[in-house]
Amino acid sequence: MGWNTWNHFGCSIDEDLILSAAKAMIQYDLPSYGxxxxxxxxxxxxATRNASGAPQPDPTKFPNGIKALSDQIHSMGLKFGIYSDAGTMTCGGHFGSLGYEEIDAQTYAEWGxxxxxxxxxxxxxxxxxxxLSYDRYNNMSVALNNTGRPILYSMCNWGEDGPWNFASTIANSWRISGDVYDNYDRWDVRCPCDSFIDCKLAGFxxxxxRIIDFAAPLGQKAGPGHWNDLDMLEVGNGGMTYDEYVTHFSMWALLKSPLILGNDVTNMTNETLSIITNDAIIAVNQDSAGSPATRQWKRSVSEGGYLELWSGSLVNSQFIIALMNTSPTNQTVTVSFEDVFIDQGAAYQTGTFTLTDLWQKDDQGNWGKEVGTYTAQIPNVEIG
Amino acid sequence: MGWNTWNHFGCSIDEDLILSAAKAMIQYDLPSYGxxxxxxxxxxxxATRNASGAPQPDPTKFPNGIKALSDQIHSMGLKFGIYSDAGTMTCGGHFGSLGYEEIDAQTYAEWGxxxxxxxxxxxxxxxxxxxLSYDRYNNMSVALNNTGRPILYSMCNWGEDGPWNFASTIANSWRISGDVYDNYDRWDVRCPCDSFIDCKLAGFxxxxxRIIDFAAPLGQKAGPGHWNDLDMLEVGNGGMTYDEYVTHFSMWALLKSPLILGNDVTNMTNETLSIITNDAIIAVNQDSAGSPATRQWKRSVSEGGYLELWSGSLVNSQFIIALMNTSPTNQTVTVSFEDVFIDQGAAYQTGTFTLTDLWQKDDQGNWGKEVGTYTAQIPNVEIG
Amino acid sequence: MGWNTWNHFGCSIDEDLILSAAKAMIQYDLPSYGxxxxxxxxxxxxATRNASGAPQPDPTKFPNGIKALSDQIHSMGLKFGIYSDAGTMTCGGHFGSLGYEEIDAQTYAEWGxxxxxxxxxxxxxxxxxxxLSYDRYNNMSVALNNTGRPILYSMCNWGEDGPWNFASTIANSWRISGDVYDNYDRWDVRCPCDSFIDCKLAGFxxxxxRIIDFAAPLGQKAGPGHWNDLDMLEVGNGGMTYDEYVTHFSMWALLKSPLILGNDVTNMTNETLSIITNDAIIAVNQDSAGSPATRQWKRSVSEGGYLELWSGSLVNSQFIIALMNTSPTNQTVTVSFEDVFIDQGAAYQTGTFTLTDLWQKDDQGNWGKEVGTYTAQIPNVEIG
Amino acid sequence: MGWNTWNHFGCSIDEDLILSAAKAMIQYDLPSYGxxxxxxxxxxxxATRNASGAPQPDPTKFPNGIKALSDQIHSMGLKFGIYSDAGTMTCGGHFGSLGYEEIDAQTYAEWGxxxxxxxxxxxxxxxxxxxLSYDRYNNMSVALNNTGRPILYSMCNWGEDGPWNFASTIANSWRISGDVYDNYDRWDVRCPCDSFIDCKLAGFxxxxxRIIDFAAPLGQKAGPGHWNDLDMLEVGNGGMTYDEYVTHFSMWALLKSPLILGNDVTNMTNETLSIITNDAIIAVNQDSAGSPATRQWKRSVSEGGYLELWSGSLVNSQFIIALMNTSPTNQTVTVSFEDVFIDQGAAYQTGTFTLTDLWQKDDQGNWGKEVGTYTAQIPNVEIG
Structure with a gap:
């Protein structure tokens, strides 16, 4: 969990911007949420590496260097992340790390x-x-381990060649698709694959x-220390409604995607802040069982779009249930425990459970309100 | 043919459990069925290999070691199988055999x-x-052969890269898909491929x-000593009805899949026992011609699901015919010999055959009852 | 052009059978047709190679050895072909040539x-x-060339990895699909791919x-000395009607597939003989331009199946037109020259042409009868 | 931008033909358009390389050699391009450059x-x-760079293995598909892939x-110095109507494909000349932002075919909008700025813009006529 510059600021970054964001995170008490x-x-x-071949920052954007920035961030009790690319250039055209894995990892470690x-x-x-993909990404994994410094390794190869199959021993997370954009469900030709199981053009x-769709078969591959990364959050960037961002944050959470904010944290609405600080949802994401929810069914709706049921298990005999609706209208659905508990078997499917709505607050103002006790099904749930 | 711990017990195994199962197999006379x-x-x-790099068992679960367990099983006239993984870890997170093929095979041989x-x-x-898949699996094949001990080699690479094309010279069987689960025909997003001819996410x-569907085009690749493995049986684990388990056991048999029980053999209902001891069906599986049946047609049913006709040839001019129904209702179908004998030609297609129903018992109480003589077709068969 | 033992006799071959076939070919004057x-x-x-590692024949089936057989066949003015496999075993389980390319090619050359x-x-x-496929097949290509003896090299890798893309510089022909069987259009699960452009299970x-369907996009890749091989002919083996065999022979011819008889040439009906000796059709196949016909359209028929128009160019400003019908009923179609001459342009599309029906005989009893002169279209052709 | 011999003349080329074309280009003032x-x-x-292994031209077609031809073309102020093949032979069967990259590049440089x-x-x-594709094409890239002469490198591997993913660091452009032909939208079996994201038979x-369809997801991969090449133009070759060629030229331009004429420039109609000299359209192609337009939607039309909306951004806050119609009838459509400005966001989507029609001429006879000012949408556009 954390924050990243890209989704909101793209290439327009410098020391001030990053420090301002870090300060805002402190001000809004975001570290206490994780x-x-x-x-x-x-x-x-x-523009280039230094004379020794080591990476160096843009001297205008980062006049004090990266180490100084990192120190300041650490002094706030936060951690500091960097970006590079397993190629000759980054996507933005700057020097990449292919063939420079050792010196780059060493430099990153020196920078903290x-x-x-x-x-x-x-x-x-x-x-x-x-x-080929394993070898290329493993080179950096080995280099990071060689530094002796714990550095979380977040692979971003866009799901190419199935990192869920090969990356769990070398990385902490792997992107599963092309880049998300700040939109609920519009199909865009630049993200052309219908599935990422064997996609040859990840795009953006x-x-x-759609990314939730891509993630549906992949939850089985994630677990503690090795996660599917659904890409950074768009909550607060303005392209979706409140309900849509609630869906976005909830689904990222229950699919156990890293939760990396992608908005301008120095300038947030109350709505945005309330979504990203729903600690009940965050608890689902951080649940120590580390087991992503599974889509139990996906049904087409006559008006277009789909209705989906997701469920998963948490520690302490708790379970998570979610409905998602991409149709243009409200839908009413009865949730059968036969579907919810497909993995738990007959006793659960006919059992009785107390339901807590994680997007309502209880009498004390805490996220999560008990909304009743149900046996075998939850009848007539309305999903907007 | 045999029994395996996984489907019912998963990781919860130890010496006692395995010996109890072996004793139950003897008690129920299962070895006489094969x-x-x-x-x-x-x-x-x-947790780790021993100081020499050799595999060693969990000392709590197997206080007497594997050799002692193996000896006991051998003393009952049974054979003993073990499990490992062509990777750095097993699926359960224990040490794998990749790079340790020789020492592991030698140790297994020493353990009997x-x-x-x-x-x-x-x-x-x-x-x-x-x-890549061939080389990795061949390394263990060579290592097993180097031990001098006959060890049946059961590849479990989930159909990746088409083992039916490359494994027949190095293994005795190969899995064709992701793991089965104890369910008749529910589609699950964790087994996302529609076909395993080029599946990139085997899943479970x-x-x-669905596994029968996956197997349909692959029967042509199996034969004596090199088999398609449809995964271990779920008969008796509770997720299907009697009729569904009958279908399960029958289809595994006529597709010549290894028949490895996956239930708790110390605690079986009479129904379960009667299914797994149908020696007429087992004879089809063990028929020395070793020729898997072929699906002759698959027809969609208006209520949903499919009706399928399978047929195959056995030794001694006998043939096997099966109908399978995944629709929600009973279906009536006339079986044409034109379809049954597509490989045998015109004389058979118009011929007369005596039909034995392998799921009825004859007057002596043996499986297999003659139910009539038919020419060119079997009219109006009802299939539930 | 020639004859092959497999389609009719499979593994049941010996010297006598092959010599009888050769004699029948002479008797029926087949060499004069090509x-x-x-x-x-x-x-x-x-059962095994000889002590030097060279291939040797079954001593019972071929008591006089292969050289003697080859000599006899040569003495009849015919040429002699053999079979091997780019693997450790042949499909029938005999020793293969993988790793033995040089000694096998040398031996074949010595055998004539x-x-x-x-x-x-x-x-x-x-x-x-x-x-991988290129390298494996190229090894034998080089070995054959090293013998100094001209040996036609017929690759049979079932279209795997797209031999039309890589084989034209190393082989004379390449199979494009799994094995044909003696049936007009029945779908069989053992030939599961809908296209062979990227088929991962060629099957049989x-x-x-269906093979014509597979060949449709591939005609562009063939030409003099490098051909798509649609597999050996089934004409005369009994599984199709006269009209269906006429279609079979015609389409193989105009797609420039090698024409290798696969029936029992010692026992042919007059119908079979008349089909395989239609020298007008054979002339299309052997036309020196070597340009396979193209499918100009394929239209689904409401009763099921398809109607297709094929056309191609021959030497001397001649063109070939074919209609194919896989629907259950007769179809009437107007053939537009816009479609026929899509490659030749506007002048041809509005031109006037004299039409010869290659499956009717003229007044002298020769195949090919003029049936009229047409401008811009051939109206109301009936195709059974 | 330039002209190429192939689309119109194929293999029938010689020094005279090329010099005549060059002179016609000068005569029609084409260089001033780019x-x-x-x-x-x-x-x-x-027929062969020379004794040193260097390439040499056909002495009959090019009696003065290539250097002389190149010199004459340079003397006209034009640049000179050549063709070779990353294989053992060119597509036309002449010597290829595989394994001869260095000597060929050196010779080309010497020839100017x-x-x-x-x-x-x-x-x-x-x-x-x-x-494999990268390595093979990179060999020539390195060889060209080694010559010290700037030589534009135009990869023509027909989109195999996704050059948009790997070629931008080694080439200036890459073909994305099989060869275009002079036809608006006819489906041809020789171009069998529905998409080029993973096409295994590029064909022609x-x-x-269809090529525009293939290009739609790929625009994101192009930019200054590394372009998707949609193949050479067919404008003026006679297979399309005026409106179709206008669509052809416009779409190639806004997708930032190289504009290489493929007609006979010595013999052009006024219509052809007017299309290829529409400098407003050319300006879109050459816009320094180098950002290909994106297809915002593609809607099937009940009469068959599709209607598509494309938009993109140019320098100086200008934008390009295009509609394309492959249905058989005229279509009327309202263009919503929500779609046009999907990448620019809400302010643009509700903004007001002045529209210029690039295929009408203004009062001074220049291409590009202002046709009104629109807010949020352009209602009722008719597209033929």
Whole structure:
């Protein structure tokens, strides 16, 4: 959990912007919710590496260097993340780390880096089989481990060659698709694959609910220490309604995606703040069982779009249930425990459970309100 | 044929449990039906290999070691199977055999192992082309042969890269899909491929009849000594009805899948026992011609689901015919010999045959009752 | 053009059978039509190679050895073909040539072999990328060239990895699909791919018209000296009607597939003989331009099946037009020259042409009867 | 921008033809519009390389050699392009450059070559993974760079293995599909792939609008110095109507494809000339932002075919909007700024813009006429 510069600021970043964001995170008490990482994405680079071949930052944007920035962030009790690319150039056209894994990892460690997002542009054809992608990303994994500093390794190869199959032993998370954009469910030709199981053009401009679709078969591959990354959050960037952002945040949480804020944290509405600080939802995301929810069914709606039921198990015999609606109208659905508890078996399917709505607040003003006790089904749920 | 710990007990195994199962197999006379292998699946492992790099069992679960367990099983006239993985870890997170093929095979031989199930988790990207999968699985094949001990080699790479194309010279059987689950025909998003001819995410939670679907084009690749493995049986685990388990057992048999029980053999209903001891069906499975049946047609039913006709040839001019129904209602169908004998030609298609129903008992109480003589067709068969 | 043992006799071959076939070919004057090759398919092998590692025949089936057989066939003015496999075993389980390319090619040359059909079974995972398939098949190509004897090289890798893309510089022809079977258009689950552009399970039991479907996009890749091989002919084997065999022979001819008889040439009906000796059709096949016809359209028919228009160009400003019907009923269609001459342009599309029906005989009893002169279209053609 | 021999003349080229074309380009003032390259495609070759292994031209077609031709073209102020192939032979069967990259690049540089189109035939199976294609094409890239002469490198591997993913660091442009042909939207079996994201048979005879379809998801991969090449233009070759060629030229322009004329420039109608000299459209193509337009939607039309909306951004806060219609009838559509400005956000989507029709001329006779000011939408546009 943390924050990243890219979704809102793209290449327009500098020391001030990052420090302002870090301060805002403190001011809004975000670390107490778990948002600890301050991640600097692409475009921090100087035009070239230094004479020794080591990476160096843009001297205008980062006049005090990265180490100074990192120190300040650490002094606030936060962690610091950086970005590079497993190719000759980053996606933004700056120097990449392919062939420079050792010196780059060493430099990051010297700078006090705690997190590396490692992208996939300009990889010189070193993809197309799991072996090629594994080897390329493993080189940085080994280099990071060689530094002796714990650095969270966030692979960003856009689901190419199935990282869910090969990356769990070398990385902490892996992106599963092309980049999200701030939109609920619009299909965009730049995110052309219907599934990411064998997608050959990850692209970008993937609508939020499409990424949920992509993630549905992949939950089985994630677990503690090795996660599917559904991409950074768009909550607060303005392209979706409150209900849509609630869906976005909830689904990212129950699919156990890293929760990395992508908005301008120095300038948030109350609505945005209330969504990202729903600690009941965050608890689902951080549940120690680390088991992503599963889509139990997906039904087409006659008006267009789909209605979906998701469920999953948490620690302490608790379970999570979610309905998602991409149709243009409200839908009413009866949730059968036969579907919810497909993995738990007959006793659960006919059992009685107390239901807590994580998007209502209880009498004490805390997220999560008990809304009744149900046996075998929850009848007539309305989902907007 | 045999029994395996996984489907019913998962990781909760130890010496007592396995010996109890072996004793129950003797008590129920299962070896006389052909069930000879007692196979210990994942989670028998200690936390690490021993100081020499050799595998060693969990000292709590197996206080007497594996050799002692194997000896006891052999003393009952049964054979003993073990489990490992062609990766750095087993699917359950224990040490894998990748890079340790020789020492592991030698150790298994010393332990008196007769069967190896060899899984596919954490394979470091060594898949994606038949060559990579072949090389990785061949390393263990060579190592097993080097021991001099006959050890049945059961590849479990979930159909990746088409083992039916490359494994017949190195293994005795190969899994064709993700793991079965104890369900007749429910579609589950965790088993997302519609076909396994080029599936890139094998997954698990594949319903029983979906695996039959996956197997349909692959029967041509199996034969004596090299079999398609449809995964271990779920008969008796409670998720299907009697008729559904009858279908399960019958179809596994006529597709010549290994028949490995996956239930708790110490606690079986009479129904379960009667299914798994239908020696007429077992004879079809063990028929020396070793020729899997072929699906001759698959027709959609207006109420949903499908009706399928399968047929195949046995030794001694006998043939097997099966109908399968995944629709929600009973179906009536006339079986044409033109379809049944597509491979045998015109003389058979117009011929006269005596029909034996392998799921009825004759006057002596033996499975298999003659139910009439038919020419060119069997009219109006009802299939539930 | 020639004859091959497999389609009719499978593994039941010996010297007598092959010599009888060769004599029948002479008796029926087939060489004068172009049928020159007598090809011995799988199962000619002894149990093992000889002590030097060279191939040797089954001593019972071929008591005089292969050289003697080859000599006799040459003495009849015919050429002699043999079969092997780019794997460890042939499809029938005999020794393969993988790793023995040089000694096998040398031996074939010593035996006077003129043609090699080179199969794809048991290839140890050496497929899955064009490079792997190319290298494996190129090894034999080089070995054949090293013998100094001209040996026609007929690749049989079932279209795997797209031989039309990589084989034209190393082979004379390449199979494009799984094995044909003697059936007009029945779909069989053992030939599961809808297209062979990227088929991962070639299989067999591919109906005749399905192979035409597979060939449709591939005609562009063939030309003099490098041909798409649609597999050996089934004409005369009994599974199709006269009209269906006429379609079979015609389409193989205009797609420029090698015409290798697959029936029992010692026992042919007059109908069979008349089809395979239609020298007008054979002339289309052997036309020196070597340009396969193209499918100009394929239209679904309401009763089921399809109607297709094919056209192509021959030398001397002649063109070939074919209609194919896989629907259950007769169809009437107007053939537009806009479609026929899509490659030739406007002048041809409005031009006037004299039409010869190659399946009618003229007044002198020769195949090919003029049936009229047409401008811009041929109206109301009936196709059964 | 320039002209190429292939689309109109194929293999029938010689020095006179190319010089005549160059002179016609000067006569029609085409260089002032940006058409600077005179590109000689396949079939300029002698039967073999010279004794040193260097390429040499056909002495009959090019009696003065290539250097002399190049000099004459340079003396007209034009640039000179040549063609070769990353295989053992060119598509036309002449010597290829595979294994001869250094000597060929050096020779081209000596000849004064400014542009290389590098084809993909007969590549010996060196494709099928991005790595294999990258390595093969990179060999020529390195060789060209080693010459010290700036030579534009135009990859023509027909989209195999996704050059948009791997070629931007080694080439200036890459073909994305099989060859175009001079037809608006006819489906042809020789261009069988529905998408080029993972096409295994590029083929040829791809209709013009099908190539636009192929290009739609790929625009995101192009930018200054690395372009998607939709293939050479067919404008003026006679297979399309005026409106269709207008669509062709417009869409190539806004997708930022290289504009390489493929007609006979010595013999052009006024219509043809007016299309290719629409400098407003050319300005869109050459816009320095280098950002290809995106297809915002594609809607099927009940009469058949599709209606599409494309939009993109240019420098100076200008935008391009295009509608394309492949249905058989005129269509009326309201263009919503919500769709046009999906990337620019809410302020643009409700904004007011002045519209210029680039295919009408203004009062001064210049291409581009203001046709009104619109807010939020352009209602009722008719598209033929």
């Amino acid at each position: 948002y600890n990482y301050v991640n600097m994405d692409d475009c921090w680079h100087a 880096v705690d997190y590396l997002k490692y992208d996939n542009c300009f990889n010189q054809g070193l993809s197309g089989t799991p072996k 401009h993937c609508a939020m609910t | 069930y000879n292998y007692v196979n210990m699946d994942d989670c028998w492992h200690a 192992v007769d069967y190896l199930k060899y899984d596919n988790c954490f394979n470091q990207g060594l898949s994606g082309t038949p060559k 939670h594949c319903a029983m009849t | 049928y020159n090759y007598v090809n011995m398919d799988d199962c000619w092998h002894a 072999v003129d043609y090699l059909k080179y199969d794809n079974c048991f290839n140890q995972g050496l497929s899955g990328t064009p490079k 039991h591919c109906a005749m018209t | 058409y600077n390259y005179v590109n000689m495609d396949d079939c300029w070759h002698a 070559v400014d542009y290389l189109k590098y084809d993909n035939c007969f590549n010996q199976g060196l494709s099928g993974t991005p790595k 005879h791809c209709a013009m609008t």
